[in-house]
Amino acid sequence: MREITFSQALNEALREEMIRDEKVFLMGEDIGLHGGAFGVTKNLVKEFGSERVRNSPLSEAGIAGIAVGAALLDMKPVVEFMFIDFTTIAMDQIINQAAKIRYMTGGQAKVPAVFRTQGGGGTGSAAQHSQSLENLFCYIPGLMVVMPSTPYNAKGLLKSSIRNLNPVVFIEHKLLYTKKGDVPEEEYLLPLGKANLMKKGRDITFISYSRMVHVALDAADQLAQEGIDVEVIDLQTLSPIDKETIFQSVQKTGKCLTIEEDCKSSGFGAEVAASIGEECFDYLDAPVRRIAAADVPVPFAASLESEALPDVDRIIRTTKMMNS
Amino acid sequence: MSLSKEEKLYIDAYRNMLRIRLFESKVLDLFLKNYIRGPVHLYLGEEAIAVGVCSALQKDDYITSTHRGHGHCIAKGGDVKKMMAELLGKSTGYCKGKGGSMHITDMSLGILGANGIVGAGMPIAVGAGYALHLQKSNQVVACFFGDAATNQGSVHEAMNMASIWKLPVLFICENNLYGISTCIRDVCRLDDIAKRAEGYGFSGITIDGNDFFQVYETTKTAVKKIRQNGGPILIEAKTYRHEGHDIGDPEVYRSSKEVEQWKQKDPLLRMERDLLDRNILTQDIIDQMRSQIRKEIDQAVQFAFDSPEPPKEELLTDIFVKEGEL
Numbered sequence: 054m055r056e057i058t059f060s061q062a063l064n065e066a067l068r069e070e071m072i073r074d075e076k077v078f079l080m081g082e083d084i085g086l087h088g089g090a091f092g093v094t095k096n097l098v099k100e101f102g103s104e105r106v107r108n109s110p111l112s113e114a115g116i117a118g119i120a121v122g123a124a125l126l127d128m129k130p131v132v133e134f135m136f137i138d139f140t141t142i143a144m145d146q147i148i149n150q151a152a153k154i155r156y157m158t159g160g161q162a163k164v165p166a167v168f169r170t171q172g173g174g175g176t177g178s179a180a181q182h183s184q185s186l187e188n189l190f191c192y193i194p195g196l197m198v199v200m201p202s203t204p205y206n207a208k209g210l211l212k213s214s215i216r217n218l219n220p221v222v223f224i225e226h227k228l229l230y231t232k233k234g235d236v237p238e239e240e241y242l243l244p245l246g247k248a249n250l251m252k253k254g255r256d257i258t259f260i261s262y263s264r265m266v267h268v269a270l271d272a273a274d275q276l277a278q279e280g281i282d283v284e285v286i287d288l289q290t291l292s293p294i295d296k297e298t299i300f301q302s303v304q305k306t307g308k309c310l311t312i313e314e315d316c317k318s319s320g321f322g323a324e325v326a327a328s329i330g331e332e333c334f335d336y337l338d339a340p341v342r343r344i345a346a347a348d349v350p351v352p353f354a355a356s357l358e359s360e361a362l363p364d365v366d367r368i369i370r371t372t373k374m375m376n377s
Numbered sequence: 378m379s380l381s382k383e384e385k386l387y388i389d390a391y392r393n394m395l396r397i398r399l400f401e402s403k404v405l406d407l408f409l410k411n412y413i414r415g416p417v418h419l420y421l422g423e424e425a426i427a428v429g430v431c432s433a434l435q436k437d438d439y440i441t442s443t444h445r446g447h448g449h450c451i452a453k454g455g456d457v458k459k460m461m462a463e464l465l466g467k468s469t470g471y472c473k474g475k476g477g478s479m480h481i482t483d484m485s486l487g488i489l490g491a492n493g494i495v496g497a498g499m500p501i502a503v504g505a506g507y508a509l510h511l512q513k514s515n516q517v518v519a520c521f522f523g524d525a526a527t528n529q530g531s532v533h534e535a536m537n538m539a540s541i542w543k544l545p546v547l548f549i550c551e552n553n554l555y556g557i558s559t560c561i562r563d564v565c566r567l568d569d570i571a572k573r574a575e576g577y578g579f580s581g582i583t584i585d586g587n588d589f590f591q592v593y594e595t596t597k598t599a600v601k602k603i604r605q606n607g608g609p610i611l612i613e614a615k616t617y618r619h620e621g622h623d624i625g626d627p628e629v630y631r632s633s634k635e636v637e638q639w640k641q642k643d644p645l646l647r648m649e650r651d652l653l654d655r656n657i658l659t660q661d662i663i664d665q666m667r668s669q670i671r672k673e674i675d676q677a678v679q680f681a682f683d684s685p686e687p688p689k690e691e692l693l694t695d696i697f698v699k700e701g702e703l
Contacts, residue, residue: 146497
C-alpha cells in the first residue's frame with residue numbers, strides 16, 4: 054500500500070468530497086494559493102476556483118456564521134480555523150447557533166457544517182497556539198467531535214464528517230501533519246462514533262486519541278518487553294463517545310489508563326473515568342487513572358513545555374504502579 | 378371598487394400590520410395572565426418595517442430575524458396558530474415547544490430563525506447569501522437586526538464579508554433607539570447608523586421606519602439592485618417600540634412624554650389614514666378586517682390552549698440528524 058502524509062490524506066478527502074458533491078465548499082484564512090497554514094488545502098483553489106475554496110478575512114466569527122447560514126441553505130461548508138485557540142472567537146456561532154439550531158427549531162433545520170481546526174502543543178508555539186480545547190466542544194449537545202490520529206483515519210473520518218448532516222468539529226494535531234502512513238488508493242469511509250482497537254492486550258486498557266495514540270502505542274511497546282500486555286484504543290470520535298468499545302475492553306483487562314493532551318482537571322479523561330466507574334466498577338482491579346497535560350497554560354520554553362505534556366515515561370511509570 | 382396590483386398589495390400589507398398589532402397585543406395579555414414563560418419582546422410600534430420589507434420580497438427569498446421576531450415571522454407569512462402554540466410551549470408549535478418566542482423558525486417560508494443572541498443573525502444571513510451566490514440563485518436574504526446589534530464584532534465581520542464578495546444580502550437595521558435601556562446615542566457617535574455601510578464599501582440609507590410606503594419603496598429598489606448587481610445594501614429604518622424591551626421592563630430610561638410623542642407617529646394609524654384618504658380602504662372594510670383578524674387570533678389562542686405539551690419522549694429528540702432522517 055502507498056504511504057502518504059496526514060495532511061495529504063486530509064487534502065485527498067477534501068478533494069474527493071468536492072468532486073463528489075458540488076455543495077461542498079471550503080472557507081478559511083489563507084487556504085487559497087497559500088494552501089492553508091499546514092498545507093491541507095494545497096492546490097485545491099487551482100482545481101475548484103476561489104468561490105469554492107474561499108480565502109477569508111481574519112474573521113473567525115464571520116467564517117463560522119457563514120458555515121451555519123450556508124448549511125441552513127443545504128450547502129456543505131467545510132471551514133478551517135487555523136488554530137483551535139482561534140475558535141474561541143467563533144464560539145457563539147459554533148455553540149449557540151450550529152449546535153442548537155436543530156433542537157431549537159424542533160428538528161426543522163439541519164446544519165451539515167464541518168469546523169476543521171488543529172490543536173495541541175509540542176512546537177514551542179506557547180499558550181495561545183498550543184491548546185487542546187476538545188472538551189469545550191464535547192460538552193455541547195448537538196456537536197460531534199472527531200480527532201484523527203493517522204493518515205488513514207484522518208481521510209476516512211473527514212470524508213464521513215463532510216457527508217454527515219450534523220455540525221462536526223474536526224480537530225487535527227499540528228505534530229501529525231507530516232506523519233506518514235498507509236492510505237489505500239481506493240475510496241473508503243470510516244464511521245463516526247466508533248473507536249478503533251489499535252492493539253489487543255490483556256493486562257490494561259489505554260484509552261487515547263489524536264497524537265497521544267502514538268505516545269500510548271510507544272509506551273505499550275516498551276511495556277510489552279517487561280511483560281505487560283497493553284490494549285490500546287483510539288477513540289477517533291470523542292462525541293458521541295463509543296462507550297461500548299471502552300467497556301468491553303475494560304471488562305476484559307480490569308484496568309484503564311486514559312492518555313490525553315488536554316488539561317487534566319475537567320479534561321476528557323474525567324468523562325471516560327466516570328463512565329467506567331458508573332458502568333464497569335465491578336470489573337475494575339484498580340482505580341482508573343489519567344495521564345494528561347498539567348493544569349497550566351502551555352509554556353514556551355522547551356523544558357517547561359515537555360514537562361507540561363504527557364510522555365512515554367509518565368505512562369510507563371503509572372502503568373507499572375497500577376500493575377504492582 | 379377596482380384596485381391596482383399595488384393597491385391590493387397595500388391592503389394585504391395593512392392587514393399584516395394589523396395582524397402583528399393584534400397578535401402582539403394578545404401575547405401581552407396572555408403573558409400578563411401567566412400563560413407564557415420566559416422573556417417576550419414585542420414588535421408593537423415597528424410593524425411597518427417587517428411588513429414593508431417582506432412586501433417587497435419574493436416568496437422564496439429568505440429572512441433572518443431577531444429576539445424581537447414575531448413581526449418578521451407574520452410578515453413573511455408565518456402561521457399565527459403555530460406561533461401562538463410555540464409561545465405557549467405546546468407540541469403543535471413551530472418548534473414543537475422546544476424554542477419559544479426567541480427561536481421561531483419556518484424553513485418552508487424561508488424564515489431562517491429568530492435568534493436569542495444579538496447580532497448572531499448577521500453572519501448567518503451572510504452565509505445564506507454565500508450559498509445563494511454559489512448556487513447562482515436570484516434570491517436574496519433580508520437580515521433584520523436592531524441598533525444595539527451594530528456594536529457587535531460579528532456584525533462588523535458579517536458586513537465586511539458580504540461587501541467583499543458582493544453577496545445578495547439586504548441588511549435592515551431597525552433603529553428603535555434603545556438596546557434594552559441604553560440609548561444608541563450613548564454608544565454610537567453617528568446620527569445615522571446607515572453611514573457605517575460606507576466604511577465597508579457599500580451603500581446605506583436612512584429612512585422613516587414608521588412609514589410603510591417608504592420602507593416598501595426603499596426595499597423594492599434595494600432588492601432590485603441586489604438582484605441585478607449583487608449586494609449588499611443597508612437600510613436603517615428609524616422606529617420606536619411602544620412597549621419596553623421585554624414585558625415587565627420598568628422603562629426608567631425613557632419618559633412617558635417621549636413614548637407619547639412616538640405613538641403620535643404610530644405606523645399602523647399612519648397607514649390606515651393614508652389608505653382611507655386615498656380611498657383604497659373604507660372604515661367598514663377596516664372594521665371587518667379587524668374583526669376577522671381578532672377571530673383568527675382567538676382561534677390561534679384556542680388552538681394553543683387545546684394543544685398538548687410536548688411529551689417527555691421529546692426531550693432527547695432533534696439533537697442530531699439520525700441516519701435515514703430527512
